[in-house]
Amino acid sequence: MESYLLHDANASSNFKIMMMIQKEGMKGYGIYWMILEFLRVQNGYKADVRILPVLARKMRVTVATLKRIIFDSGLFEVNDTTFSSPGLTRRMGPLEAKREANRESGRRGGLANQQRIREGMASDALPINQTNDINNSPSISPQRETGKNEEVLLLPPEYALNKNTHNYEGLMEELQRQKVTVIKEINAILRLTDFGKLKGKIWKILYDINNSPQMKARIVMPGKYILKLLQN
Structure with missing residues (x-):
């Protein structure tokens, strides 16, 4: 029960939610609750706005759609660096x-x-x-x-969002392309690579896999395979 999320039975009757559904459809309602689930496991129930591209890929929606729901619906509180849900904070x-x-x-x-x-x-x-x-x-x-916390995806520290030193988004895209889906393995890779630090060992590993169809075809458990190479 440590990570439960209260869900009001009449949430869909909230005026702001009704207006959001009218604009985005029931898909928007699902996205809204996925955002709340994400915020629920964050410190202080808030997150850095720079995580939106990663969050959008995880939800398989466009960043524009995600931004409309967070920035324009009136359901979230947004400042220059973070976003949160006043309703969620109150319920918690x-x-x-x-x-x-x-x-x-x-x-x-x-x-x-x-x-x-x-x-x-x-x-x-x-x-x-x-x-x-x-x-x-x-x-x-x-x-x-x-x-x-093994089922909670690690969020990158602020320094890892600096594209001059890291490529966190590129690493997450590559792990998705390699079909690494186990959260525990993804988190281990993030830790070992310092969240996609440039010039690290991970980039050669991914390059070799992508340029060798024979090797890629033989890999049954990509997450474990990449971890093994990183630890050698």
């Missing part, structure tokens, strides 16, 4: 309040545990049990946190 308020309460409760519990240990009030088994509880807690276990 209760979850954020619950998270803050849990963090505060955990902080107080941690202080209390430390105090008991310092005073020698806890048994010898208590620190072991506490360690096991911490290791099994999904909120602070790095392994579990990574597992939970």
Whole structure:
């Protein structure tokens, strides 16, 4: 339930949404909810406007269509660098309040545990049990946190959008062309290539694949194949 998204049963009756549907059709309504799903997993429920070309390719729509829905419908808040959904932010308020309460409760519990240990009030088994509880807690276990986010596509840091040093969009297009579709593999490739840094090893790998139909035909799992070459 960590990544749930509340959906108002009467959302389609919202005036702004009705006007958007009248202009864009039900396809626009689907795009609207895909944008909300994307924003839901972003920090602060907002995203950099420079990600729109990548997002449009992921949704298989034109950038112009995506911009009309985000910039012209009145359903999103846009400034020079980011866009967000006031409605989504408002609906996520209760979850954020619950998270803050849990963090505060955990902080107080941690202080209390430390105090008991310092005073020698806890048994010898208590620190072991506490360690096991911490290791099994999904909120602070790095392994579990990574597992939970494996289906979320990594977004490029700001420096990776500099076309003088990186070609993030070109890399994403190539991975799509090579039929690399597993999010976990895409994220691993993005990390290993620093999000498509120019003159990196990935570009020779892709060049060799594209210029050898025989090699390409033999590749059964392209994502794993590219990762193996990157790690060698």
